[in-house]
Structure formats: structure tokens, C-alpha cells
Amino acid sequence: MAVAEKALGHAHGHLSGADLAKPLEYQDPHQSVRILGFWLFLATDMLLFGCLFATYLVLHTHTDGGPTAKELFDIPGFTAETFILLTSSFTGGLATLAMRNRNKKQVLAWLAVTILLGLSFVGLEAQEFYKDVLEGATMQRSAFLSAFFTLVGTHGSHVSLGIVWMFSILLQVAKRGLTQVTARKIFIVNLYWHFLDVVWVFIFTVVYLFGVVL
């Protein structure tokens, strides 16, 4: 252990040694560089959604005589999805806060709540898509629907992947407790989760609100 600590300062870069004044996830420079890496990844993911939004905006009037946004979107449905996802982002934030307070039980509890909220969001969205398809509004019907399902579906699959990921981190925290490594993982998965929340705010506005209002 002594060797390991002495070596920390000479790690495979020369990330300087541990800084205990920082929050747990930032203390070990090997972990904090991963947080930076993840921010950079989020930049790429943001651009990905940006391109999908651009595509949607170009194609959203191309309904080819099929269902339009106004006919399709179900106000109570997407309002419920929005509230559930925003709440899950809040509970995710509580998990990060509990991690910084070194409270493992609370971390596990809030992660579990976040996962459950995420599952209900995905469930509602799947139900919405299913209903649309039954009404004949399939991806193949028009360019508008292709763009709609792809944009919202890409977000939904991001959330689904996030659920699997968050669950794996929940298991790791349960097994290993709160260390610098697991703390970094909790922090990053919540960064991802908040990011998806921000994307949803734009989907809510640009797709659903504009869709029913304009």
C-alpha cells in the first residue's frame, strides 16, 4: 500500500498526487481525468443530437398526407414522461450528493429510485410509440415520422442504456462501497443522466410543444 501511494505521484502520466481537499470523485487524478474524458464524450453526443434535431426541423412538415404532429402527440402522455424524467434527474443528483456525504445506503437508494423512474419513462415512451404505430403512424409512413421516431427513439435508447449502466454501478457500489473509483463512476453516470435530461427538455420544447401549438 505504501508503495502504491508513493507511486501515485508517478503514475502513467504525471498526474500529481491525491488531493483530499477535493470532492471524492476528483481526489485521484486518474479518476478526474476520466471525468474530463466523459465531458468530451458528452460534447460529441450533444453534436449527435444536434444533427438529429436539425434533421427533424428540416423534415417535420414533410408529413406526406399522413398523421401530423398535432394529430399524433398526446399531451397528458408526454407531460407525464417529462415530469418523470425531470424527477429522475433530481434523484440522480441526490445520489451524487449522498456519495459526497459518504452515505452508501442513500446512494444505493437514490440510484434505485432513479432507475425505477427511468424504467417508467422508457415504459411510457414505448407505450406511446406502440399506440402511434397502431394508428398507422409508423417510421415508414413519412419523413416527419422517420425523423420523429429516430430523434425521440435515440434519446429513449440512450436512457435504456443508461439504466443498464446505472444498475451495474449500483451493484459495484453495493459490493465495493464508496471509493474514489466508484465515486467517479457514480458521478459520471449522473452526468450522463443529466445530459439526457437536458436533451429531453429540448425534445419536449422543439418536438412536442411546437408540435401541438404550431
Next chain:
Amino acid sequence: MPDALRQFADTYLMWQEGPMIWISDVLILLTSIGIVATLTYFKKWKWLWREWLTTVDHKKIGIMYLIAALLMMFRGGADGLLMRTQLAAPGMHFLDAEHYDQIFTTHGTIMILFMAMPFIFAMFNIVVPLQIGARDVAFPYLNAISFWLFFFGALLFNISFVFGGSPDAGWFSYPPLSELQFDPGPGENFYLLALQISGIGSIATGINFLATILKMRAPGMTLMRMPLFTWSVVAACIVIIFAFPALTVALALLMLDRIVGTHFFTILHGGNPMMYINLFWVWGHPEVYIVVLPAFGIFSEVVATFSRKRVFGYSSMVASLILISVISYFVWAHHFFTMGAGADVNTFFAVASMAVGIPTGVKVFNWLFTMYRGRIRLNLPMLWTIAFVPCFALGGATGIMLAAAPADYQYHNSYFLIAHFHQVLIGGVVFGMLAGMYYWWPKMFGFKLDERIGRWAFWFFNIGFYVCFMPQYALGFMGMQRRMYTYPADMGWGTLNFISTVGAYLMGIGFVLIVAQVLYSIKYGERDLTGDPWDGRTLEWSLPSPVPHYNFAVIPTVTDRDYWWKLKEEGRTDELKPKPEDIQPIHMPKNSGRPFIMGVLFFVAGLGFVFNWYVLAVLGLLGVVVTLLARSFEYDDEYYIQPEEVEHVEAALGRL
């Protein structure tokens, strides 16, 4: 049974396509048998797996990128020669139209994505950690994943030639031509999946190297003390991060159109093909800067070293790199001025395109001023750098002509354009990467490449280049359009086309000579015993060649730009030799086979989507998820090299 076999052979092995495919099949089979037999005979399988397939060492990954890039240059070059042979005389029937379509498609795609990209990544990997005084990149495991995604993406693309059929809708695959309705074979799917898989790897590389440079620099190496190659990597990574997602989306949406039946880019049901073209070039134009910026970085290193002068105008070099990377986002519509977007849109993009010339011009002048009154040595890296300057200046000038939107209506998609972009991409990227390869070759392998054969290669390639592409400018003005597989004799294009073909073959000879040079030098090349064969200026030349796998026994503290040069001038080079009391245990990442396996699984999934075998595709993707989860649950992935071992290695190198 024979019927089923014949059907399989016709559908997948394209048995009815004729001798070219048969010969390729036989050659691939023989090569594969040869490789397997050699590895088995010399009992090298374990070595291959332990030392290469599972490595996370940036130097080895860099070497693998380099080998892949040279192989792909061969494949892409062979495609180019086939095209030039077909066009050598009017009315030729060496290739038919369909094969010609496939060959120009694979030529373009391979040269940009599977030759230029791995070549720059080879340079990133081999040089950046050594220049900034780091022991590896920020995320070594991710770095291995990037390589294997590139590798299996390239394999998927290349295998289309003998399995299922090559893509044939051009290297940018414009819809509606590339939609299922007009292009039903699996070729287009190969294109989409292969680029998607290797694109994920490229994005990861961009993230990895930006994080590495921002966080892993040696103490004292402030941003404005970084070598210019490292700066060029920063600029290129920023462009990768912000441009590649657009390609991901363009490919994914076209794939949905083809596989799921959506209507993003179709003519029917409200689709808009121009949307693909915009998305593609939102990535595509920055892409050419991604490949040329690192070449600029290499020229800056080479010019300073071989003029024995500090580079002229360091700050303006950095500023122009960053400026180019920013402007590169605002020029994409110049690829389709003829879209009909209107004079206002075209004006904006025309002005932005011309504006790129300003920072680029700053760089060219800085290189010239660095050479001015320098003590120039004309070794191979410098030779390619000097050849680059007029070539790129001419390419830039024709670029300004193309950027003038009204005039572009005349040049659009003519051979004038072909000549222009070959001039900037060969004169900029290929010359740059070859200069970099010659420059850092001793650092990678411990010996120099032979100068004499190298000079022959240089002159063949350079003269060949001008003979090949100068006539094409004229052919463009004479009305010859790109992608014509043949032309009638009365157009009067025969002579110039023939000259162009001769030039292409001269370049081919140049490439063969480079290969000969490598093979000759393995045995007879001058060994580099000092670690500093060119009298270099930056930190990588303070290390022995080849570099020990932990790079720096003791991390140096940098106090100046061109720190190694400064130490040499002041006679303080011993300061960078490790002292036994300073050697600490070194923290290193463990090798892992998972990145390789992940690449295989992506390949399996890709193949599944190409042929609409969804069970296979889903199995491949599930496998990918499993490898991701396995990584998440892996905690024991690092180890320490003990000081005794480091001392042993350093002593053997005579540095203690």
C-alpha cells in the same frame, strides 16, 4: 447440394463476375494460408497475441496503425492505377462501367478513411506521449478499442470486394442513388457499417488525445511550450470531436432508410436527399482539415529540426492552427454551390472558404522564414517538406478558384476538382505523413530508412505526381467530368489522359520503392544508437530508440520550448538521464484481449446488418454490451514496474 453451393458462390462470392474476383480470391486465400503457416511454423501465435493483439502500449498501437495505413495505401493505390489504366485511352474496355463505379468508390473511401486516418493516428500514438513527457495516453484501454474498431471497420470494408460486392455510389454515397431502390446489393451496406464502426473508433481517439494533452503533460510544459506537432493534434482532435458525430448521424439515417425503410433521404414520402449531403459535408469538410492539420504539425517539427532553427512565429503557428480548425466548420456548402441555395448562402461559404487561405498562408510563410538563413540539411523528411510547399501552394490557389461560387458552376465535378483535391491531399497529407514516417521511424524501430532508395522513391513519386495531376486540370477545363468510365476519341482528351496515366504509374513505382526501402533498411539501415539521429529539439529525442515501454524512467521537468535543444546547447543533457535514487515504481495499464474481441464482435454485428441477418447482428451487439459490462466490473487493470526492473533496463541501454 451443388446447386445450393453454386447459389452461395454466386450470391456471396460473386463467382460469375469473372477472372478479377477469382484471382483476388486465390491471392487472399494464399496470403492467409501463408500468414497462418508462418505464424505456426515459427510458433509465433502466442507472441502475436501477447505482444500485439492485446497491447495497450501507445507505441505498438501506433506501429499497427502505420502498417495498416501502408497496406491500405497499397489497396487504394491499386484502385487508382486500375482507374488510370481504364482511362489511358479512349473507348477502353479494361473495366466495365459497374466495376469502374466500384473502384472509384473504394479508392476514395479507403484513401480518406482507411489510409489517411490511420496514418495520422499512427503519428498521434507514436509521438504525442513522447513529446509531452507522458508514459501513455489518458485512456490506454480505449486507445486499443479505437484501433481495433478501425481495424475491423477496414476489414469489413475491404472484404466486400470478394464477399457480397463492393459499394458503388461514390465515396460520399449520395442518396437517392445510394438508396435501396437504386442500389440494392449489400455493397452500400458494407460502406455504411464499415464507416460507422471505424468512425466510433475515431471519435474515441479524438477524445483520448485531447484529454491526454490537456492533462498528462510533464511538469513545466505549459501549453505555449508544447511542440507544434502536439498543438496540431489538439486542433485536429477538436475538429474530430465536433465533426464526426455528423457523419455518424448521416450514415445511421441512410442505414435506417436502407434497412428499416424510413424516408429521410428518399424522393418519395417527403424525404430530402440534400439533408444527407449537408450532414455528410458538415463532417466531410472538417475531415480534410483533420487529416491535414497533423501534417502541418509534422512540417513544423521537420522544418525546425532540419534548419537547426527555432520555428519562426511559434505563437502565430498555434493561432493559425486553431483558426483553421474553427473556420473549417463554416465552409462545407462549397462542396455543392450548385445545390441552388441562393447567392446569399453561396457568398457566405465562398468567403469562408477563401478565408481558410489566410491562416494557412501564415503557416507557409512561417515555414519559409524558418528555413531562411537556417543551416538546412536535405534528409528525407526535409525533402518531402520542401516538396510540399510549392505543391500545397498550387493546390491552395486552385482551391481559391473553386471557392469562387459563380466560377465553381463551371468547375463543379470536373477533373479540375479532381486535380485540386488530389493536389492538396497528396501534397499536404501524404507528403506530410511520409515526412513524419521518415522522421520518427528511427524512434519507432531503432534504425533509419535508407536515404539512397528513399531519394529515388521521392523523385519518382514527385515527378509522377505532377505528370499525373497537372493534365487533369486541363482536362477539367476541356469538359471531362469525374466518374466517366470511358470517353470517345473525338473529345480530344486522349493525349492528356495518357500522360496522366503514365504519371500514376510513376507514383506507383515510387510507392514500390518505399516498400523496398523499408525491407532493405530492416537489414542494412543505419542503426540509431544515440536516440537522437536528426539532432532533434523536442523531448522524444532525449529517449533511446526504440523507446522502453514505460517511456520515461523519470519524468522530466520542462523549463523551455524546444527543451531538449536547449539542454544540448547548454551541455546539460545528462540532466535527463535517470538517477537511480529518482526511480520510483511505475504505474502502467495491463494488457487486455477485450478490445480485440470487441472489434470482432462489432465486425460480426456489422456483417449481420450488411446482409440483413438480424440474429447475427443482435448477437454481435449483445456481445459488445457484455464486453462493456465486463470492463465496468474490472478493477484490477493496472500494475507497477518495480524500480529494479527500470534500473536494469536503463543500465542495459547505458543510461545509468
